[in-house]
Amino acid sequence: MEQNDKIVIIGVTGYIGAWIAKQLTDMGYTQIIGTYRNEEKARKLQAMLPNLNLYKANLGEKDNWKEVLSGAKWVFNQGSAFNPNDKTYKDRGRTKEKGIRTLFQLAVESGSVMKIVHTSAESTIAYANEDPSKTTFTEDDWTNENREGLFDLHMVSKTMEEKAAWSFIHSPENTTNISMTTIHPTHVMGPSFAPWHHDMIYAMLHGDGAMADSQLYGVDVRDAAAMNIALMKSPEANGRRHFASAFKTTYAAILHFIKEQFTDEQIRAVLGDVVRIIPGDDAADLFSPVQQTSYYQDMVPRMLNRVVYKTNYPEAYAYEYTEPNITVLQAMEKMLKDKSQRACD
Secondary structure: OOOOOEEEEEOOOOHHHHHHHHHHHHOOOOEEEEEEOOHHHHHHHHHHOOOOEEEEOOOOOOOOHHHHHOOEEEEEEOOOOOOOOOOOHHHHHHHHHHHHHHHHHHHHHHOOOOEEEEEOOHHHOOOOOOOOOOOEEOOOOOOOOOOOOOOOOHHHHHHHHHHHHHHHHOOOOOOOOOEEEEEEEOEEEOOOOOOOOOOHHHHHHEOOOEEEOOEEEEEEHHHHHHHHHHHHHOHHHOOOEEEEOOEEEEHHHHHHHHHHHOOHHHHHHHHOOEOEEEOHHHHHHHOHHHOOOHHHHHHHHHHOOOOEEOOOOHHHHOOOOOOHHHHHHHHHHHHHHHHHHHHHO
């Protein structure tokens, strides 16, 4: 990657996408193109990073894409096609399949795109496992999107999308030999660069219900962005899938740390009501009657802290990752700051 190369970030107003734009700017890259769907977010991000060239564009539609990709060499895909009329997660998957294929076809037609780093998810690797004895997962594993009873049906469409991407890359349609690397973030946490994101801390811990404690793998959003860039620069990463995971913790440990560092008033300001966490052993016992289900086989080993993610490519983890307590602390501080700023506005 040369500093005057044209670089495209699809979904630049997103949680990871905005940090990719920020980091590339700080590194001196001068031709950064970002696509967006939300006009208000685009205006605010443009004010924060005036060097960006922004285009409104939707995956699955061809408007603007030829101009966006013309002369581009490097594409970071943080987006997915979306159709509000989809009725099922399989429908969503077919929409995402169509969107990713359209993007790749246009990248080939550009004649200039050399590589795409596609952000997939942990959920395309480590779930819907039908072997109860299997608790270690690597990038060679795939989620079975056809298995009944998945605890989170979003993984159906994400897995369908990623499989379609690899299918295109390895097909005769890839006439310009575009390379692809996929990155699979675990729970993404940390301070949002843009002021409109709640990270996984909010998603996991807000609400007035109860949840089972469980292990979780996590990564700071800034590290996920940095890994996107590192993988783009690495020819050795071509054709590979990569976990993006920096630490292993539990929901209870995160909540305990937050309660140590912040007042009840501050916690309510960010999270509202906070969930009640049931110890993992107790929760696992409750699910013992349904041991043959996908939910049990996916989630109970996590409740019992037995699942291991083991990367095939440790060299991709060469740089220093942010410690989880720093990630959580700075995420909460940023959410409090953003909330205060919105109140002033």
